[in-house]
Amino acid sequence: MTGIRELAQRLNLSIGTVSRALNGKPDVNEETRKRVSDAAAAMGYVPNQAGRALRKGATGIVGFMMQTGSQITGEGDVFFMSVFDGVQTVFARHKLDLVALLCSSEEDPDAYMQRVVARGFADALIISATKRHDHRIDFLHSRKIPFIALGRSETDVGHPWLDLDFEGMAETGVSRLVAKGHRRIGIFAPLDDTNLGFVFIDAYRKRLESHGIAFDPDLIFRAHPNERGGHDIAHAIAAMPEGQRPTGFLLTNEAMTLGFYNGLYEVGLPPGEKLAIIGRDSPQAHFLLPKLTSFHLSLRDLGISLAESLLASMPEYAEMYPYGTVREIVPLELLEGDSDAMCADQAGP
Amino acid sequence: MTGIRELAQRLNLSIGTVSRALNGKPDVNEETRKRVSDAAAAMGYVPNQAGRALRKGATGIVGFMMQTGSQITGEGDVFFMSVFDGVQTVFARHKLDLVALLCSSEEDPDAYMQRVVARGFADALIISATKRHDHRIDFLHSRKIPFIALGRSETDVGHPWLDLDFEGMAETGVSRLVAKGHRRIGIFAPLDDTNLGFVFIDAYRKRLESHGIAFDPDLIFRAHPNERGGHDIAHAIAAMPEGQRPTGFLLTNEAMTLGFYNGLYEVGLPPGEKLAIIGRDSPQAHFLLPKLTSFHLSLRDLGISLAESLLASMPEYAEMYPYGTVREIVPLELLEGDSDAMCADQAGP
Structure with missing residues (x-):
C-alpha cells in the first residue's frame, strides 16, 4: 500500500x-x-486508520454488537435494523459511523468482545442481548471503553443502559387476560440466560400472585426467538392435556408471531378464538388476522435514545447531551386488537 | 488511554x-x-488497532456494506442476516471478523464508501445492492482494496462477483404462468437504479416475447422492497380497470410477500384464487396460505460462497481457495406450492 x-x-x-x-x-x-x-x-494511497487514530485519538466509529446465527437473527431480523436507523440519525450529526459487530452464535460473546477491543477500531460500543451476569460489562469498564447496554444486567458498574419495560408488559398483559377470566396464562422465555427472560418471568410471577394465581412452571414455553420457535410453541400447547393448556398467552418477542399464529391454525386452536394472545408489534403483525393486540414502541426512537445516551457518557459529546448517566426503562404502548378479546371459557379445542 | x-x-x-x-x-x-x-x-491499556495494522499490514476485519433506512431494511431484514451467517462460517476458519457497514439510505453510497476506505479499518470489503453503474466498484479498484460484489453491474473492472439467477427466475416464472394461460403477468421492480431491476425486466421481456406476448410497461409495479410495498402493489392492481389487471404475478423480493398476500385479501383478490403468484422463499413464506410457489436458495450457502470467493481474490488466502476470479450466477430452485395453480380464466374479481 x-x-x-x-x-x-x-x-x-x-x-x-x-x-x-x-x-x-x-x-x-x-x-x-x-x-x-x-x-x-492513481497510486492506490490509503490513509491509514491506525495513523489517524493515533493522531486524533478517535476512529469516528461506534460498534453495535449483536449476535447472529440461524437460531437468532439467521432467519431475519425485525428489530435491530430499525434501531440502527435511529442510532444513525444521531451519529450523522457528528460524522460518526455505526458498524454492526456480528458475533456468531457459535462464538463466546466474552471472547468476541475482548477481540473487538483488542482490534481497537471503535471509539465506543453498544452492546445488546445482555445476560443476567454479563462479563462484557466488567470488561469494557475495566478497559475504560465508553459503552451503553441495550438491556439491564445484574452486572452493574454504574454504566448507562436502556431497556424495554418488561415489567409493564407483564403487568398490563396479565391484568388484561385475568379480566377476561384467564387463570392459565402462558408466556414465552428464551432458551439462554438473556436477562430479559429473568426480568419478565419475575414480573409475570408477581403479577399472577397479586391476582391470587399460583405460578406454574409448565406455562413457561422456551423456544428460539424466531418464526419456527413460535410455531413450535403452538404445537407444544396442543400436545398438553386439555385442562393444563394455557387459555391466554403473552408473546413478548415480535419475530415469533407469524409462526405462532400459523401453528395455532394447524393444531386447531385458532388465535383469538381458542387462545387469547397479546404480543409485540412489528411490521409483520399489521398483516395478521385476527388483529394482534400488541405492545408497541418506536424502534427508531429507541435507537435515537441509545445513541444520545451513549454520547452523553463520552466527554467529547457530554456538553451537547447533558443527560448524565442514562439508566432508563422505556415504556411500551398497548395497541388494542382482536386477538385477546375472547373470554377464558371460550378457550380449548 | x-x-x-x-x-x-x-x-x-x-x-x-x-x-x-x-x-x-x-x-x-x-x-x-x-x-x-x-x-x-487495571490500567485500562488498549492495544492499538492502528499499531497492529501498521505492523502486520492486516486488520483482521472484513466489512460488508449494506444500506439501511426505514424504506430498505428499516422494517427488518430477512436476507442479509442469513448471508452473514454463511460468511462468518468461512471467516471463523481464518480468525477474520465480519462487520456490517451500515450506509444510511439518506447518504450517498459513493461518499460513504470513500469514507469507509479512508478510515481504513478493513482488509477487504463485500458490497451489495450494486447499481447499474456503480462508482464504488471503480473506486475500490483504483484504491486496490480487495472486494467482491453481491450483484452484477455494468461497471466491470474484472472484479469478482456473485449474483442470483434473475434470468432463470424470469424464464421459469413466465413459462409456468403462460402454461396456465396467463398473458398479463405483473412483476415487481425496485424504485431505484439497483441493477437487479434492469436484469430482471430484460429477462422477463425476452421471455414474454419468446411466447409471443407483447411487453406492457403498466405491468411493472414499482414499490419499496418491504411488507408495505407488497401491500401497496395489491392495491395498485385492484385500482386498475379489470381487463388491464395482471392475472399472474412474479414477486422476486421475499420481504414483500406477507404484505402482498394481505393486501390481495383486502381488495377481494385472494392470492392463488384470483391472482396466480410465484414469489421468493423466506422463513415467513412457510407460514402463508395458500402455500407460496417460490424460488429458493440457501442464503447461508450464498454467504459461504461470497466469503470463499472474496478470499480467493486475496493473495494471503488464494492458495487455500484456488478459484481464480469468481464471477458466478447462483441458480435458484423452484419449490412447488399452490399459489400459482389456478388458470388465467379464473382470475379477476
Missing part, C-alpha cells in the same frame, strides 16, 4: 502539504488539492 | 517483553504474562 511519504515524494511536495490537502484543510489551493487527490487515486 | 510505554514503566519491564506477553509469544513465562495482563486490565 502506498503511504503518504511515497505520495509526497512522487508529487515533490512536503508531507505536511499532502496531509493538509488530503484532510481538506483550507490553506491548500484547489489545484494542489486536485493533483494530490488524483495521485492518491 | 494507557499505552504500552506506560504499562512497561509501571511494571519495570521492557516494552518488548510487555508486547510479547500481550501478544501471547511463547518466550514469556506464565507469571510475567499474568502480571502484564493484570496490569493491562
Whole structure:
C-alpha cells in the first residue's frame, strides 16, 4: 500500500502539504488539492486508520454488537435494523459511523468482545442481548471503553443502559387476560440466560400472585426467538392435556408471531378464538388476522435514545447531551386488537 | 488511554517483553504474562488497532456494506442476516471478523464508501445492492482494496462477483404462468437504479416475447422492497380497470410477500384464487396460505460462497481457495406450492 511519504515524494511536495490537502484543510489551493487527490487515486494511497487514530485519538466509529446465527437473527431480523436507523440519525450529526459487530452464535460473546477491543477500531460500543451476569460489562469498564447496554444486567458498574419495560408488559398483559377470566396464562422465555427472560418471568410471577394465581412452571414455553420457535410453541400447547393448556398467552418477542399464529391454525386452536394472545408489534403483525393486540414502541426512537445516551457518557459529546448517566426503562404502548378479546371459557379445542 | 510505554514503566519491564506477553509469544513465562495482563486490565491499556495494522499490514476485519433506512431494511431484514451467517462460517476458519457497514439510505453510497476506505479499518470489503453503474466498484479498484460484489453491474473492472439467477427466475416464472394461460403477468421492480431491476425486466421481456406476448410497461409495479410495498402493489392492481389487471404475478423480493398476500385479501383478490403468484422463499413464506410457489436458495450457502470467493481474490488466502476470479450466477430452485395453480380464466374479481 502506498503511504503518504511515497505520495509526497512522487508529487515533490512536503508531507505536511499532502496531509493538509488530503484532510481538506483550507490553506491548500484547489489545484494542489486536485493533483494530490488524483495521485492518491492513481497510486492506490490509503490513509491509514491506525495513523489517524493515533493522531486524533478517535476512529469516528461506534460498534453495535449483536449476535447472529440461524437460531437468532439467521432467519431475519425485525428489530435491530430499525434501531440502527435511529442510532444513525444521531451519529450523522457528528460524522460518526455505526458498524454492526456480528458475533456468531457459535462464538463466546466474552471472547468476541475482548477481540473487538483488542482490534481497537471503535471509539465506543453498544452492546445488546445482555445476560443476567454479563462479563462484557466488567470488561469494557475495566478497559475504560465508553459503552451503553441495550438491556439491564445484574452486572452493574454504574454504566448507562436502556431497556424495554418488561415489567409493564407483564403487568398490563396479565391484568388484561385475568379480566377476561384467564387463570392459565402462558408466556414465552428464551432458551439462554438473556436477562430479559429473568426480568419478565419475575414480573409475570408477581403479577399472577397479586391476582391470587399460583405460578406454574409448565406455562413457561422456551423456544428460539424466531418464526419456527413460535410455531413450535403452538404445537407444544396442543400436545398438553386439555385442562393444563394455557387459555391466554403473552408473546413478548415480535419475530415469533407469524409462526405462532400459523401453528395455532394447524393444531386447531385458532388465535383469538381458542387462545387469547397479546404480543409485540412489528411490521409483520399489521398483516395478521385476527388483529394482534400488541405492545408497541418506536424502534427508531429507541435507537435515537441509545445513541444520545451513549454520547452523553463520552466527554467529547457530554456538553451537547447533558443527560448524565442514562439508566432508563422505556415504556411500551398497548395497541388494542382482536386477538385477546375472547373470554377464558371460550378457550380449548 | 494507557499505552504500552506506560504499562512497561509501571511494571519495570521492557516494552518488548510487555508486547510479547500481550501478544501471547511463547518466550514469556506464565507469571510475567499474568502480571502484564493484570496490569493491562487495571490500567485500562488498549492495544492499538492502528499499531497492529501498521505492523502486520492486516486488520483482521472484513466489512460488508449494506444500506439501511426505514424504506430498505428499516422494517427488518430477512436476507442479509442469513448471508452473514454463511460468511462468518468461512471467516471463523481464518480468525477474520465480519462487520456490517451500515450506509444510511439518506447518504450517498459513493461518499460513504470513500469514507469507509479512508478510515481504513478493513482488509477487504463485500458490497451489495450494486447499481447499474456503480462508482464504488471503480473506486475500490483504483484504491486496490480487495472486494467482491453481491450483484452484477455494468461497471466491470474484472472484479469478482456473485449474483442470483434473475434470468432463470424470469424464464421459469413466465413459462409456468403462460402454461396456465396467463398473458398479463405483473412483476415487481425496485424504485431505484439497483441493477437487479434492469436484469430482471430484460429477462422477463425476452421471455414474454419468446411466447409471443407483447411487453406492457403498466405491468411493472414499482414499490419499496418491504411488507408495505407488497401491500401497496395489491392495491395498485385492484385500482386498475379489470381487463388491464395482471392475472399472474412474479414477486422476486421475499420481504414483500406477507404484505402482498394481505393486501390481495383486502381488495377481494385472494392470492392463488384470483391472482396466480410465484414469489421468493423466506422463513415467513412457510407460514402463508395458500402455500407460496417460490424460488429458493440457501442464503447461508450464498454467504459461504461470497466469503470463499472474496478470499480467493486475496493473495494471503488464494492458495487455500484456488478459484481464480469468481464471477458466478447462483441458480435458484423452484419449490412447488399452490399459489400459482389456478388458470388465467379464473382470475379477476
